[in-house]
Amino acid sequence: MDVTPEAPGVAGSPRAASISLQSIQKRYPNGTEAVRELSLDVKAGELVVLIGPSGCGKSTVLRMINRLIEPTAGRIMLGDEDVTDVDPVRLRRRIGYVIQNVGLFPHQTVRANVATVPGLLRWSRERTRTRVDELLDLVGLDPAQFGGRYPHELSGGQRQRVGVARALAADPVVLLMDEPFSAVDPIVRARLQEEFLRLQAEVRKTIVLVTHDLDEAVRLGDRIAVLSQGGQLEQYDTPAALLGAPATPFVSEFVGADRGIRRLAVTPLDRGALEPVPGDADSDLPTVPLDGTAYDALAVLLTSGRDRLVVTDAGRPVGALSRQRLLDLGRPTS
Numbered sequence: 001m002d003v004t005p006e007a008p009g010v011a012g013s014p015r016a017a018s019i020s021l022q023s024i025q026k027r028y029p030n031g032t033e034a035v036r037e038l039s040l041d042v043k044a045g046e047l048v049v050l051i052g053p054s055g056c057g058k059s060t061v062l063r064m065i066n067r068l069i070e071p072t073a074g075r076i077m078l079g080d081e082d083v084t085d086v087d088p089v090r091l092r093r094r095i096g097y098v099i100q101n102v103g104l105f106p107h108q109t110v111r112a113n114v115a116t117v118p119g120l121l122r123w124s125r126e127r128t129r130t131r132v133d134e135l136l137d138l139v140g141l142d143p144a145q146f147g148g149r150y151p152h153e154l155s156g157g158q159r160q161r162v163g164v165a166r167a168l169a170a171d172p173v174v175l176l177m178d179e180p181f182s183a184v185d186p187i188v189r190a191r192l193q194e195e196f197l198r199l200q201a202e203v204r205k206t207i208v209l210v211t212h213d214l215d216e217a218v219r220l221g222d223r224i225a226v227l228s229q230g231g232q233l234e235q236y237d238t239p240a241a242l243l244g245a246p247a248t249p250f251v252s253e254f255v256g257a258d259r260g261i262r263r264l265a266v267t268p269l270d271r272g273a274l275e276p277v278p279g280d281a282d283s284d285l286p287t288v289p290l291d292g293t294a295y296d297a298l299a300v301l302l303t304s305g306r307d308r309l310v311v312t313d314a315g316r317p318v319g320a321l322s323r324q325r326l327l328d329l330g331r332p333t334s
């Protein structure tokens, strides 16, 4: 099993811990088996997305990790520590949690909201203040401008950023996010996702994120866990592998007919997949840089109306791609 127990954080930020769910189960008193038996390992610093149809148990899995829901069976490890029976209140101070409508306290300022967990941990006023300002900066909100505002004085996207800052305030080793971007419109959402990826590159937390949006899963996830009813794990793979080789008919169906296009967006332009630059190539063939994706290349072909392009590295041609070759790259192997 390829699990890193802990990863060093960057400049001043502490570790991120791996998560190991071992045969966890949740059966409600009314007999509903929300999660029958699920085992899942998340590496330290990895961003894993849980996706699946409504009611399949995604939120239940997430809330079992911070014990907002008590598992009826199974074991949960954070790094090397078995936290199955650790006091849930203390556990939650090590685990950030971001939900759909953020759940900011409406009568507290942005600063006070972000300072919630440092307050519980009895940090000094000065340490808290420094940390809160640092986090507001990190999520792209000027502390001087936004620190004293109340949640109703913010846009949806800004509230969302405060939610993320609050969840990161006490340097949690794990961040759990339940549909964090679904309450904002698609344009704000795409921008938040992009900013969030930049933030994650900086803080490198272990993140488990629930979504029902496959594009979001593909864009954000290092790995994606596809669940079906009862928290059954259908496939756990990188976005490219999931789209390229769905492991079960359920996954095939779930990722849908347009997975070829989605797959192109996560397929790098590999030198090995390129065709030779034709000797008679006319010099005005469109170009795409080698560090782009197959999707970028297809977009160039479609907008230029040509059926071949040249791939360049530092401005020099290193190969060619025909439209057919590109479409083959998006074709599943199963």
Ligand SMILES: Nc1ncnc2c1ncn2[C@@H]1O[C@H](COP(=O)(O)OP(=O)(O)OP(=O)(O)O)[C@@H](O)[C@H]1O
Residues within 6 Å of the ligand: 028, 029, 030, 032, 033, 034, 052, 053, 054, 055, 056, 057, 058, 059, 060, 061, 212
């Ligand atoms: N308190 C409860 N008592 C009984 N059954 C419950 C309870 N909470 C959730 N369930 C059931 O457990 C199953 C899993 O719910 P869960 O909220 O984890 O699904 P989900 O995949 O997150 O769904 P969605 O995408 O719709 O949010 C559902 O069938 C739900 O009806």
